[in-house]
Amino acid sequence: MRVSRDAGPLNGDYMTDVIIAGAGPAGLMLASELRLHGVRALVLEKDAEPTRIVRSLGLHARSIEVLDQRGLLERFLPLGQQYPAGGFFAGISKRAPDRLDTAHPYVLGIPQTTTDRLLAEHAAELGARIRRGCELAGLSQDDHGVTAELADGTRLRSRYLVGCDGGRSTVRKLLGVGFPGEPTRVETLLGEMEVAVPPEALATVLEAERPEQALVFVRTKIRCDQLYRSLRDRGMNVKALHGDMSQGARDGVMISFKSGSLPLLVATDVASRGLDISGISHVINYDVPMSPDVYVHRIGRTGRVGRSGRAITFYESRQARDIQAIENHAGVKLSPWVKDAHVAPTPVKAPLRRHSKPHVSANGDAKSSKVIVSGGRAAGLEPSDIIRAITSATALDGEKVRNVRILERFAFVEVPESEAERVVEKTGGTEVRGHTLRLELARA
Numbered sequence: 001m002r003v004s005r006d007a008g009p010l011n012g013d014y015m016t017d018v019i020i021a022g023a024g025p026a027g028l029m030l031a032s033e034l035r036l037h038g039v040r041a042l043v044l045e046k047d048a049e050p051t052r053i054v055r056s057l058g059l060h061a062r063s064i065e066v067l068d069q070r071g072l073l074e075r076f077l078p079l080g081q082q083y084p085a086g087g088f089f090a091g092i093s094k095r096a097p098d099r100l101d102t103a104h105p106y107v108l109g110i111p112q113t114t115t116d117r118l119l120a121e122h123a124a125e126l127g128a129r130i131r132r133g134c135e136l137a138g139l140s141q142d143d144h145g146v147t148a149e150l151a152d153g154t155r156l157r158s159r160y161l162v163g164c165d166g167g168r169s170t171v172r173k174l175l176g177v178g179f180p181g182e183p184t185r186v187e188t189l190l191g192e193m194e195v196a197v198p199p200e201a202l203a204t205v206l207e208a209e210r211p212e213q214a215l216v217f218v219r220t221k222i223r224c225d226q227l228y229r230s231l232r233d234r235g236m237n238v239k240a241l242h243g244d245m246s247q248g249a250r251d252g253v254m255i256s257f258k259s260g261s262l263p264l265l266v267a268t269d270v271a272s273r274g275l276d277i278s279g280i281s282h283v284i285n286y287d288v289p290m291s292p293d294v295y296v297h298r299i300g301r302t303g304r305v306g307r308s309g310r311a312i313t314f315y316e317s318r319q320a321r322d323i324q325a326i327e328n329h330a331g332v333k334l335s336p337w338v339k340d341a342h343v344a345p346t347p348v349k350a351p352l353r354r355h356s357k358p359h360v361s362a363n364g365d366a367k368s369s370k371v372i373v374s375g376g377r378a379a380g381l382e383p384s385d386i387i388r389a390i391t392s393a394t395a396l397d398g399e400k401v402r403n404v405r406i407l408e409r410f411a412f413v414e415v416p417e418s419e420a421e422r423v424v425e426k427t428g429g430t431e432v433r434g435h436t437l438r439l440e441l442a443r444a
């Protein structure tokens with residue numbers, strides 16, 4: 001076996017006093033504390049690079065107190081956000097305690113990646129050595145100290161070794177220390193949800209833009225109601241418009257929006273059909289449109305009759321491909337929104353189609369059928385792939401392909417009832433991302 005160059009002789013002279021396995025918060029903090037007491041510390045971390053996975057999202061009062069005692073808090077505070085100690089967590093609403101016996105009665109929201117980085121810097125400044133890409137694989141001890149063996153065969157010698165290598169600790173297993181417990185009896189289920197842009201982001205944009213009249217598009221009726229309530233609760237003069245509302249209620253909203261007395265309207269695509277209002281200065285896509293056609297239709301609501309308009313689209317990084325599809329289709333390059341910044345209006349190349357009057361059911365929505373598509377996230381499929389596959393196979397208007405939901409192995413999509421069988425027949429067998437699509441009608 002090889003002996004590391006900086007390891008001393010195997011007995012007697014030690015390369016360090018303490019070897020710490022694991023450069024998580026525990027290992028890094030221990031290394032700093034040892035250094036403050038003049039003890040030599042070497043941290044061995046198996047990962048060559050710091051992880052980008054964020055686990056802990058916040059620090060509680062006791063951890064904050066320790067950081068304060070060590071003069072570290074001023075590094076953490078500017079990089080985090082302070083939240084009240086009470087609040088809503090894991091579905092439970094908890095009132096903030098009246099008097100906390102601490103100088104820091106708050107939760108500091110800060111990602112663990114930042115915490116780990118700051119703790120590593122602190123440990124290094126105090127003289128601790130941190131060696132990455134070093135996995136502890138074996139150890140033995142004698143009366144004089146510990147010999148640690150790394151995965152590459154290197155052997156290191158120290159007086160002590162401390163396992164700070166997390167929940168699946170190698171050190172614990174090597175020492176034969178048990179981790180007793182009993183099997184969990186909790187049923188674990190998966191709930192699929194959409195991560196949404198917070199309403200605060202929209203409020204910030206609206207505040208900065210000061211629109212004469214803004215039309216905010218969302219994808220579903222539920223989100224329409226949620227966003228409407230959230231904006232209303234912020235004191236905004238806003239109304240919602242979607243297909244679940246009675247015809248009378250929809251007419252009332254339309255009239256006040258058309259008259260200009262209502263400055264802000266949150267609407268779904270179906271409900272917004274036929275909105276032909278010259279005063280709309282802003283169209284905001286709070287949800288990325290389901291297809292480039294829908295985008296063109298939406299932004300066509302502003303900048304009418306020779307007036308200028310602004311169209312702003314919120315998106316998450318995972319939707320970058322949808323944005324690219326919109327850019328390609330509409331022949332525009334979308335610039336990032338910056339307060340007070342203006343870009344030259346770009347003519348939209350795709351013709352704004354006249355939409356045939358939709359077949360409207362009793363509740364105001366076009367009657368649609370749900371189709372199940374084989375292949376989902378596991379096959380790398382995204383909503384835009386499915387919409388594109390259907391529209392290319394059937395020449396159906398992208399706007400008619402709605403409510404695409406991608407699950408792990410399946411996807412659901414809604415198409416007009418009258419077209420459903422043709423969609424299943426023509427799109428089945430299409431290759432998308434190396435995956436052959438198979439479609440079938442979902443039973444009602």
Ligand SMILES: Cc1cc2nc3c(=O)[nH]c(=O)nc-3n(C[C@H](O)[C@H](O)[C@H](O)COP(=O)(O)OP(=O)(O)OC[C@H]3O[C@@H](n4cnc5c(N)ncnc54)[C@H](O)[C@@H]3O)c2cc1C
Nearest residue numbers: 022023024025026045046055056057058135136165166170
């Ligand atoms: C999903 C999730 C959410 C969490 N949220 C919170 C939160 O909001 N607030 C909070 O306070 N805590 C939270 N925690 C807990 C927090 O992340 C842990 O308490 C903390 O990371 C434990 O620190 P540690 O240093 O003991 O271990 P770890 O952070 O697990 O670090 C162990 C390190 O040892 C390394 N290692 C493993 N094996 C070896 C080996 N053989 N040789 C060398 N290196 C090795 C690993 O690569 C790792 O870097 C969360 C945990 C999870 C999983």
